[in-house]
Amino acid sequence: MPQEEKLLDASGMDCARVILGLKKALVEINSGQILKVVATDPIAPKALEVFARQTRHILLKQAQNGTAFIFFVQKT
Template sequence: MVQEDQVLDARGLNCPLPILRTKKALGELTSGQVLKIVATDPGAVKDFEAFAKQTKNPLLEHAEAAGEFIFFIQKA
């Protein structure tokens, strides 16, 4: 399991807020640090893959449990 440096609670938020909050939270991290995001928006899975690809911040891992989507993104 990846170890996070910071957690972002994006539960209950809908598109595009989880992505926008993630962008902001990543801005506060230093290169190599990992942000864990917890979201409930089912559209987030595709969005986070697309976000990671386009911003070149690697999506290290993602999982789904009990209606929650968990992402680990590393700041490039």
């Protein structure tokens, strides 16, 4: 697993709030650093893929642990 600089635990949040939290968390880290995001909304995997593509941040890794989705996003 990549080494994250910051963790965003968005468990229980709907997808729109996950993306909003992701945007805010990315502002708090430097370019090249990694944000770990944990979400439980089943739409989150697709939404984070689209977000990363549109914002040109890098989705390094995506995994699932039970009902939790885990993402590692590198800020560009």
